[in-house]
Amino acid sequence: MIIHVTDQAGEKHELEGLEGWRVMEVIRDWGLNIKAECGGALSCATCHVYVDPDWLDAVGAPSDEEEDMLDSVGDVRSNSRLSCQILCSDALDGLKLTLAPSAAKD
Numbered sequence: 001m002i003i004h005v006t007d008q009a010g011e012k013h014e015l016e017g018l019e020g021w022r023v024m025e026v027i028r029d030w031g032l033n034i035k036a037e038c039g040g041a042l043s044c045a046t047c048h049v050y051v052d053p054d055w056l057d058a059v060g061a062p063s064d065e066e067e068d069m070l071d072s073v074g075d076v077r078s079n080s081r082l083s084c085q086i087l088c089s090d091a092l093d094g095l096k097l098t099l100a101p102s103a104a105k106d
């Protein structure tokens with residue numbers, strides 16, 4: 001599956017995701033600017049992304065725990081998600097998202 005990622009500088013990247021991997025892991029392993037401090041344990045919110053509106057239904061709604069973590073960042077929007085909570089699958093082939101400023105490493 002392919003994931004289209006726009007980074008904080010506006011640059012576009014096309015990443016190859018593996019089924020069952022967390023989207024955060026794909027973005028991180030490709031070396032993009034994502035902190036993902038807790039490694040996917042849902043306790044940091046530094047894997048914050050904005051999901052393209054066309055993909056919101058396919059990605060699905062965040063859990064209550066994820067929403068609580070998103071409430072802790074200042075740049076949250078209605079299409080905010082934590083990328084460690086999105087699993088790669090064929091249904092998400094072509095997924096488009098943008099890295100949030102609060103996900104940057106520094």
Ligand code: FES
Pocket residue numbers: 024036037038039040041042043044045046047069082083084085
């Ligand atoms: S990596 Fe920490 S919540 Fe996603």
